[in-house]
Structures are given as structure tokens and as C-alpha cells.
Amino acid sequence: MTKSNLSRWGIAGLALAAAASLVEPALAQAPAAAPTPPKPNNGDTAFVLFSAYFVLMMAIPGLALFYGGLVRAKNMLSVLTQVFVIVALVSIIYVTYGYSLAFTSGGGLNSFIGGFSKAFLMGVDTNSTAATFSNGVVIPEYAYIIFQMTFACITPALIVGAFAERVKFSALLLFTVLWVTFIYFPMAHMVWYWAGPDAIADAVKAVAAAGTDAAAKAAAEAKLAAVKADAGLIFQWGALDFAGGTVVHINAGIAGLVGCIVLGKRIGYGKELMPPHSLVMTLIGAALLWVGWFGFNAGSNLEANGTAAMAAINTFVATGAATLSWLFVEWAAKGKPSLLGAASGAIAGLVAVTPAAGFAGPMGSIILGLIAGGVCFIFCSTVKNAFGYDDTLDVFGIHGVGGIIGAIGTGILVSQALGGAGIPDYESKPGELAVGAYEFGAAIWAQIKGVLLTIVWSGIGSFVIFKIVDVIVGLRVTADREREGLDLAEHGERAYNL
Numbered sequence: 001m002t003k004s005n006l007s008r009w010g011i012a013g014l015a016l017a018a019a020a021s022l023v024e025p026a027l028a029q030a031p032a033a034a035p036t037p038p039k040p041n042n043g044d045t046a047f048v049l050f051s052a053y054f055v056l057m058m059a060i061p062g063l064a065l066f067y068g069g070l071v072r073a074k075n076m077l078s079v080l081t082q083v084f085v086i087v088a089l090v091s092i093i094y095v096t097y098g099y100s101l102a103f104t105s106g107g108g109l110n111s112f113i114g115g116f117s118k119a120f121l122m123g124v125d126t127n128s129t130a131a132t133f134s135n136g137v138v139i140p141e142y143a144y145i146i147f148q149m150t151f152a153c154i155t156p157a158l159i160v161g162a163f164a165e166r167v168k169f170s171a172l173l174l175f176t177v178l179w180v181t182f183i184y185f186p187m188a189h190m191v192w193y194w195a196g197p198d199a200i201a202d203a204v205k206a207v208a209a210a211g212t213d214a215a216a217k218a219a220a221e222a223k224l225a226a227v228k229a230d231a232g233l234i235f236q237w238g239a240l241d242f243a244g245g246t247v248v249h250i251n252a253g254i255a256g257l258v259g260c261i262v263l264g265k266r267i268g269y270g271k272e273l274m275p276p277h278s279l280v281m282t283l284i285g286a287a288l289l290w291v292g293w294f295g296f297n298a299g300s301n302l303e304a305n306g307t308a309a310m311a312a313i314n315t316f317v318a319t320g321a322a323t324l325s326w327l328f329v330e331w332a333a334k335g336k337p338s339l340l341g342a343a344s345g346a347i348a349g350l351v352a353v354t355p356a357a358g359f360a361g362p363m364g365s366i367i368l369g370l371i372a373g374g375v376c377f378i379f380c381s382t383v384k385n386a387f388g389y390d391d392t393l394d395v396f397g398i399h400g401v402g403g404i405i406g407a408i409g410t411g412i413l414v415s416q417a418l419g420g421a422g423i424p425d426y427e428s429k430p431g432e433l434a435v436g437a438y439e440f441g442a443a444i445w446a447q448i449k450g451v452l453l454t455i456v457w458s459g460i461g462s463f464v465i466f467k468i469v470d471v472i473v474g475l476r477v478t479a480d481r482e483r484e485g486l487d488l489a490e491h492g493e494r495a496y497n498l
Contacts (some may be wrong), residue, residue: 038136038198040129040143044303048143051299055150058292059087059157066285066343067161068495070393073277074485075165076495082160082169086176087153093180094149095121101181102148102188111233113186114193121145131196132302133424135431139302147299148188155184155248161393162256163263166482169490171475178465179255183458187247190232191239191450201430203227208430238442239450240414240423242311243300245355245407246454253400254455255462256391262466263476265390267483279339286343290319293350297357307421311357315350318369322349325373333381341377344398348376351402356410361419368409372402404451411447414438 064083068076090098100118107115118124130144131137156176160167203224210217229236234246241247266274276282297315301308326345331337352372353365360368380397391397414420415438423443425436469475476482481489488494 038129038138040139041137041303044132044137044139045143047304047308048139048147048299048302051295052143052147052150054292054295055147055154055299056087056292058289058296059150059154060084062285062288062292063154063157064285065281066289066347067164067393069278069281069283069285070161070276070340071164072274072485073496074487076277076487077493078169078486078490079160079164080495081491082164082172083157085173086157086160089173089176090153090156090180091149093177094152095145098152098180098185099145099148101185102152103193105230106189110193110230111236112190114189130302131198133197133307134303134305134433135197135201135426137303144302147302151244151248151296152180152184152188155244155252156180158248158252158395158399159256159259162260162391162395164392165486166263166266166476167259168474168477169486170473171469174473175465175469178468179462182465183255183461184247184251187251187454187457190234190453191241191247192232192235194231194235195227197426197433199227199230200224200426204427204430234450234453237449238423238446239407240359240410240443240447241355241407241450242358242410243297243354245351245403245410246450249351249354249399249403250407250451250454251458253396253398253403254458256395257389257400258459258462259466260391260396261389262463262470265388266392267479269390270388276340279343283339283343286346290346290350293319293354297354301358307358310361310421313362314353314357314360314365317362318353318356318365318372319346319349321366321369322346322352322373322376323369325349325370326377327373329374329377333377344380344394345373345377348372348398348402351399352406352409354403355406356413359410359421359423360413361421363419364409364413368406368413371409372405375405376402407451408444408447411443412440414443415440 060083064080067083068079071079097116097119099121100116101114104114104117106113124141124145126140126142128141129138130141132139156179159179160172203220206220207217207224210220234241239246268274293315294312298308298312301311323342323345326348327337327342330341349369349372352368353360356365356368376398379401380394384391384394384397412418414423416422416435417438422435423438425434428434428436466475477486477489
């Protein structure tokens with residue numbers, strides 16, 4: 001390189017240095033770039049969507065066939081129609097105002113119910129996201145909506161079984177509209193609505209960033225308290241319900257018990273034999289329910305990760321244990337093991353593990369299934385006979401009782417000492433999913449409070465709604481129409497034309 005070249009490069013270097021000296025202060029004064037919002041992972045999105053499809057399969061055809069096979073042939077088509085139409089009806093209600101009531105802030109009533117800020121899905125589009133249970137992980141809000149919508153659709157359909165073979169179709173539709181509005185959506189809000197892990201992490205970080213500035217720290221702590229309070233009442237209590245033990249099963253089971261008492265017994269109940277007309281269809285329905293329940297439980301994790309896998313295996317083994325438990329208890333009590341008993345035990349196990357699926361370990365889930373199978377059999381036989389209520393398809397005995405066993409058992413089996421996953425703690429390590437300290441008394445009391453509130457809310461609310469419907473359209477068909485069968489009397493069709 002010649003001397004002239006060195007001179008030119010030296011001048012150029014000085015010019016660049018001078019320019020840099022002018023630019024650097026400007027860069028230093030420029031505001032920090034806003035953090036990039038998390039984007040949905042395609043795998044998580046596909047997982048949640050397919051889980052939603054599995055839950056829909058649980059209702060139609062799973063639940064429809066399970067219930068349809070258990071009633072008498074003259075009422076088969078009526079049960080299929082009831083379940084099918086309830087799913088259609090609630091799907092429209094859900095996107096109209098149900099999602100908003102369940103999963104938005106309700107202002108002064110936020111502990112019990114949401115608001116109407118997302119009625120008719122206002123503000124939701126393909127770019128909207130919903131939080132999961134991990135910091136920085138989201139899914140498309142549409143995926144979350146359809147997943148939760150399937151839960152709302154199947155829950156009132158479960159209630160049908162308690163007073164099958166005697167309810168008016170018009171009464172059932174009116175009851176469904178009122179029940180999901182005043183019972184289901186508030187319960188879903190109280191149990192599952194919260195601000196999300198990122199909101200808590202951001203608030204905790206703000207408290208730490210305030211340092212020794214008393215005013216800033218007080219403001220940050222007030223913000224943290226507000227974020228934690230932005231949740232449903234049962235969630236604030238610390239009650240755990242992974243996939244719907246309270247929201248779905250206890251809720252439906254108690255409503256079913258109230259309904260079968262209000263409507264009264266079927267004509268001939270306790271005097272005439274009323275055997276299931278097709279246990280083949282019942283088993284097909286039970287099998288579809290078992291398969292679909294993997295979407296119900298594992299899908300509730302909202303992410304395709306290890307916790308979802310744990311929820312899946314828990315769903316598998318708890319169901320197997322409950323099937324065997326019911327089968328052998330029935331065998332000992334009645335002298336013969338029945339297919340109906342095995343299928344009923346499977347549903348009892350699925351119900352019991354629902355709230356515990358993402359919290360208990362596999363061995364704990366087996367214990368839960370063994371307990372649920374035996375206890376639910378006793379309630380569906382001995383207890384029902386002793387009290388004389390006509391719960392046609394044992395909605396209370398299986399869903400109500402199994403849900404209570406599972407909900408309270410979750411408070412025990414979540415303990416890491418028993419192989420559980422532990423109670424999530426989003427505050428001690430903001431930005432990470434940590435496990436909090438387990439206190440047996442506090443954990444059990446939170447679960448019991450959640451169960452008691454569900455029983456009271458569903459029991460009293462359902463009773464009032466049944467009475468309102470009875471005044472408006474009447475709940476029960478006439479004796480002649482009941483004897484004829486609801487297939488012809490209510491729908492003008494037969495399930496079978498032989």
C-alpha cells in the first residue's frame with residue numbers, strides 16, 4: 001500500500017470515527033425495542049385442535065350411543081336427538097356470549113362471572129392468542145375457544161341421562177339455554193379464569209425492579225395483587241381442577257340428581273323390569289368415550305409436552321383400575337361380572353381422574369381409579385335403592401360421586417411425595433414454572449371448598465331453573481306419551497323399524 005493510500009484510509013477512518021461519535025449518543029437515547037410477543041407453536045396448536053375434535057367425538061357419537069343403548073328401545077332415538085341437538089345449541093350460545101362470560105374479566109363480579117367484552121367473539125381474529133400454563137407459550141385464541149366450547153357442549157348433554165325417558169324435548173332445550181348461562185359459564189369462570197403466567201411473571205419482575213424505591217415498590221406490589229385477583233373465586237382459593245372435575249362432572253351430576261327428583265320416577269320404576277335395550281351400543285359408546293377422553297384430559301394441558309403425556313397415561317391407567325374395581329366389587333356382590341358394570345366402571349375412572357390428570361402420578365391415578373370404581377358402584381346400587389330416586393342412567397352416581405372423589409383426591413395426590421407433579425408456583429421464579437411448597441391441610445381444604453361451592457351453585461341454581469321451565473312449558477311428558485315412548489311421542493320416528 002502506497003503512502004497516498006494510507007493517507008486516504010486514514011482520512012476515511014477519521015470520518016467514520018467522527019460519524020460514530022455523533023451516532024452513539026443518539027443510539028444510547030433511543031428507547032429499548034419492545035419484546036417480541038410469543039407466537040403459537042404449530043405442534044401445540046395442532047394438539048389442542050385435535051384434542052377438541054376428540055372431545056366432540058365423546059359427545060357425538062360417544063355419549064349418545066352410551067346413553068342410547070342403556071334406555072329402552074322406544075326411547076333410543078329420543079336420547080340420540082337430545083344429545084345431538086344440545087351440542088348444536090350450545091355451540092351457538094358459546095360463540096355468542098358463553099366464551100365471553102367464562103373467560104373475560106367481569107369487573108365487580110369477576111370472582112363469579114366474566115363480562116361481555118368478547119361477546120360475538122369481538123376482537124378475536126387469527127392473530128389473537130390465549131395463554132397456556134407455561135411462560136412465553138401461547139396458542140391461537142380460536143383453538144382455545146373451540147377446545148373449551150366442546151366442554152360446554154358435553155356437560156349439559158351429560159345431565160340428560162338422569163331423567164331420560166320422561167322429559168319433554170322443548171323443556172330440555174329451554175333448560176339447556178338457562179343452565180349453561182347461569183350455572184355452567186359461571187362455574188367455568190370461577191374455576192379456570194386467571195390472568196395467565198406471563199402477567200404474573202411481569203408483575204413479580206416489576207416488584208423486584210422497584211428496588212428500594214418505596215413508592216415504586218408499593219405501586220408494583222399493588223399491581224401484582226391486582227393481577228392475582230384477576231381470577232375466578234375457586235381459582236383464587238387455590239383449588240386444582242385440571243380438566244373439569246368440578247366444572248363438568250360434579251356440576252352435571254348434581255344437576256342430574258336435582259332433575260330426576262323434580263321430575264319424579266318413571267312410570268313402573270321399581271315394579272317393572274327396565275333393562276338396557278342394547279349393551280352392544282353402550283359398549284361402543286363407552287369405548288369412544290375412553291378414547292375421546294385423552295383429548296379431554298391431555299388436551300387440557302394446552303401444550304404438547306411431558307405434562308400432556310402424564311395426563312394421557314393417568315387417563316389410561318385410572319380407567320383400567322376403575323373398570324376392574326367395579327367389575328370385582330359387583331362380582332362379589334351379585335355373583336356375576338357384567339359388561340354393563342365394566343363399562344360403568346370405566347366411565348367412573350375417567351371421571352375421577354379428570355381433575356387429577358395433570359397433577360397426580362400414574363400410581364396415584366391407579367389408586368384413584370380403584371376407589372372410584374368401588375364407591376360409584378355402591379352409590380349406583382345400594383345408595384340409589386335406599387333413597388329411591390330414579391337417576392335413569394346413574395349420572396349422579398358416576399359423574400357426581402366420581403367427580404367429588406377425584407376433586408378431593410387431587411389435593412392429596414398432587415403431592416410430590418406421592419408421585420404427583422406438585423402445585424405450580426408462578427411467583428418464586430418469574431418466567432419459569434416452579435413447584436410450590438405442599439401443605440396437606442391447605443390443599444385439601446381448597447379442594448373441599450371448591451366441591452362444596454359447586455354442589456351449592458349447581459344444586460340450588462338447577463332447582464330454580466327446573467321450576468322455571470316447568471312453569472313455562474312443563475317438564476314431563478304425559479303418562480300416555482311416556483308409555484308410548486318418546487321416539488314416537490316427541491319426534492314421530494322410531495329408532496328401529498323391524
